[in-house]
Amino acid sequence: MDMLYNILIDPFVQMVDAPDFLIQVVWEGFVAGVLYALIALGFVLIYKASGVFNFAQGIMVVFAGLSLVGLHQKGVPAWLALILAIGIMAILAVCIEKFVMRPLVGQPDIILLMATIGMTYFLIGLGEVIFGGEPKQMITSELGLPTGSTAFEMGERGLVILQHIDIAAAVIALLMVGGLAVFFNRTRIGRALRAVADDHTAALSVGISLNQIWAIVWFAAGIVALATGIMWGARSDVSFALExxxxxxxxxxxxxxxxxxxxxxxxxxxxxxxxxxxxIYWGGLVGGGIESWLAYVIALVFLLFRPQGLFGEKIIERI
Amino acid sequence: MRMKTLLAGSVLMGLAASFVAPAIAEDSVYIQLPTYRTGPYAGSGIHIANGMSDYLAMINARDGGVNGVKIDFDECETGYDTQKGVECYEQAKAKNTLVFNPWSTGITLQVIPKSSVDKIPVLSMAYGLSAAADGNTFPWVFNPPDTYWDGLSAIIKYIGEQEGGMEGLKGKKIGYIFLDAGYGREPIPLLDNLAQKYGFEVLQYPVAGKEMQNQSSQWLSIRRDRPDYVVMWGWGAMNPTAIKEAVKNRFDMSKFIGVWWAGGDEDARAGGAGAKGYKSVSFNNVGADYPALQDIKKLVVDAGNSHTPADTIGENLYNRGVVNALYMVEAIRTAQEMTGKKVINAEDMRLGLENLKIDEARLEAIGLKGMIAPIEITCSNHSGHHPLFIQEWDGEKWTSATDWFSPLTEEVTPILMQASKDYATSNAPWPTRDDACPAN
Structure with a gap:
């Protein structure tokens, strides 16, 4: 009976008793969710354009963040370092298209997945050689991003603390999503990209350059990775653990x-x-630490009912 | 003519090599240094690796080795990965290492059963299995100057003092945030035991290895639970993230105390000005003014024979790497004196470790007086349970917050001996020691 109470009643009692804390928990979840979404965006961009599950997206986040901080540590002003980091991601995109994607055109998806796994380890090694293995502090204030926090008091002991960098992360994520939506739906390249995603051969037949599109999409994923690296790096630091x-x-x-x-x-x-x-509300019942697997459980439950995901395209193959 | 010269040269070179090669073999000993300069734990591992390598290189450069015997050393990258660490152990064994320093509790736990079979001493300096301090049961494992249980008991003792005595702990809530791995779980049995004895409540906050940089849930829980103190057993990327989160959640930093491995300069620096007041228990002082460290700077770092940025010499984890190398060098010296051999083997090294004694006079001679407390290891006590102190981050550097004080050795020892017995029982048939230790 106690167990049922602890599962079904007590968490909600806690929520009502301390609404400020509930708001804080939801806010922290929202910020984490925004950062997860930014990483996922990088995956989606590449999958949409080439059908490749880019295992290297995580290390691209680290590589982009390290490039930015590493350049600044070498004495490059923050904003110039940011521009150069964008340039590095552009060069990386072109190299990936030329040396990885292009030679593997027409290969099964699993081969492309393996190639991105290979790229992951290559980039880990390259990053460690160039920047060293030490974690680096994100240059948050140098980039003009807000630091500090604002606290809102609620009731006698209630307190909600909002970190300014978290607010900035949410705004930047929204801007990026908006920008990408416009890019995909309103621009010529965006339409070409969607055409490539639908059918490579058909896209080629109407004169769309597959190579150019792939380079662009990898570059876009690189920009998303850089934004993610900056935001996540500001919360902890930039290290290979981010991967x-x-x-x-x-x-x-x-x-x-x-x-x-x-x-x-x-x-x-x-x-x-x-x-x-x-x-926060149910983890304690099993000793805590459920966060690392709860996300997968939530995803699996959804998978049972919507295998294509909430917004994924339902593929109907007629025999 | 040219052919003749070539032949003559070859013969002479061969002759020279036949004389030189045995001389090199006789005048050097090999030590593998398992390190991690890459991966999620590199932030801690790099400084340790630099300290160890630089000290050994300095001994070779300044003294020509230990009593004229060069220390031939190389690094084996484990990435803090247990499987890779065991591979390093096998490589070290094949190359006749004198000693194996796992630098990971997970790796230590894996190689403990192997060490007694292979007769290679395992030096797990202030980490690994606490029960291994019992030299009767673990003749091949050494964990000076203190075990994790010593560290935890020292922290609890310090907290007790802040509360006006150990009785002041009654009714308090102590949070324990830890890396959810062998390392972080190691002190939990003692923590539970002390909680029962002194009447405080323990709240556990595990951090999964892959979530080290994503600790907001743990710190939200801490904020909700309002523990009176938080003790941290973190490593690598976990430490700076935890300190940042503590600052973000406005936790009273004077009541946030880490184990010695959560006391890196970069760990605390990550928290910015808000990290001021953060504490960690320690067994070595910081600073680069020690003569031995100046020798390292002059003979190794400035000479371009090191990976170490000069401004990190003297930082906490760097100095700790130096201490680890110091133990090895002094154990070699002790073994040489005891066996009368210049070039010792791993079994001799165990003898050296088991009789290691570094007193104030010796520390002064070495050039490290004041960096560590004198230590002594005996046959039956492979740790020594030496004095510790609490250090505090002043916003820029570590400073001593207390004098050296002893951990709760009398309370820890019976529990530790029981744990040692339990380990041997659960791993039966556990090999018995060939030469029984004399009763203390």
Whole structure:
């Protein structure tokens, strides 16, 4: 009976008793969800354009963040370092298209997946050689991003603390999603990109350059990776451990669908808020630490009912 | 003519090599240094690796090795991965290492059963299995100057003092945030035991290895539970993230105390000005003014024979790497004196470790007086349970917050001996020690 009370009643009593804390938990989940969504966006972009599950998206986040901080440590002013980091991601995109994607055109998906796994380890090694293995502090204030926090008092002891960098992360994520939505739907390149995603051969037959599109989409994923690296790096620091955190995007993708930009955002928020609320209010019942697997459970439950994800395209194959 | 010269040269070179090669073999000993300069734990591992390598290189450069015997050393990258660490152990064994320093509790736990079979001493300096301090049961494992249980008991003792005595702990809530791995789980049995004895409540906050940089849930829980103190058993990327989260959640930093491995300069620096007041228990002082460290700077770092940025010499984890190398060098010296051999083997090294004694006079001679407390390891006590102190981050550097004080050795020892017995029983048939230790 106690067990049922602890599962079904007590968490909600806690929520009502301390609404400020509930708001804080939801906010923290929202911010984590935004960051998961940003990582998932990188996956979605590449999957949409080439059908490749880019295992290297996590290390691209780390590589982009390290490039930015590493350049600044070498004495490059922050904003110039940011521009150069964008340039590095552009060069990386061109190299990936030329040396990885192009030679593997027409190969089965699993080969392309293996290629991205190979790229992951190559980039880990390259990053460690160039920047060293030490974690680096994100140059948050140098980039003009807000630091500090604002606290709102609620009742006698209630307090909600909002970090300014978290607010900035949410705004930047929204801007990026909006920008990508416009890019995909309103520009010529965006339409070409969608055409490539639908059918490579058909796209080629109407004169769309597959190579150019792939380079553009990898570059876009690189920009998303850089934004993610800056935001996540500001919360902790930029280290190779971030590469593992990026795998949190997997349940987001399962939930939101591999081809949907809104799906990545909604999926990210559901996972982010769900895991925080689950950990805080129900985690203690099993000794805590459920956050690392709860996201996958949420995704699996969705998978049972909507295998294509919330916003994924339902594929009907007629025999 | 050219052919003749070539032949003559070859013969002379061969002759020279036949004389030189045995001389090199006789005048050097090999030590493998398992390190992690890559991966999620590199932020901690790099400084340790630099400290160890630089000290050994300095001994070779300044003294020509230990009593004229060069220390031939190389690093084996484990990435803090247990499987890779065991591979490093096998490589080290094949190359006749004198000693194996796992630098990971997970790796230590894996190699403990192997060490007694292979007769290679395992030096797990202030980490690994606490029960291994029992030299009767673990003749091949050493964990000076203190075990994790010593560290935890020292922290609890310090908290007790802040509360006006150990009785002041009654009714308090102590949070324990830890890396959810062998390392972080190691002190939990003692923590539960002390909680029962002193009447405080323990709240556990595990951090999964892959979530080290995503700790907001743990810190939200801490904020909700309002523990009186938080003790941290973190490593690698976990530490700076935890300190940042503590600052973000406005936790009273003077009541946030880490184990010695959560006391890196970069760990605390990550928290910015808000990290001021954060504490960690320690067994070595910081600073680069020690003569031995100045020798390292002059003979190794400035000479371009090191990976170490000069401004990190003297930082906490760097100095700790130096201490680990110091133990090895002094154990070699002790083994040489005891066996009368210049070039010792791993079994001799165990003898050296088991009789390691570094007093104030010796520390002064080495050039490290004041960096560590004198230590002594005996046959039956492979740790020594030496004095510790609490250090505090002043916003820029670590400073001593207390004098050296002893951990709760009398309370820890019976529990530790029981744990040692339990380990041997659960791993039966556990090999018995060939040469029984004399009763203390």
């Amino acid at each position: 593992i955190v990026a795998l949190k995007a997997l349940p987001v993708l399962i939930l939101g669908g591999f081809t949907s930009i809104p799906g990545a955002i909604i999926g990210g928020l559901i996972i982010g808020i769900g895991e925080k609320v689950g950990e």
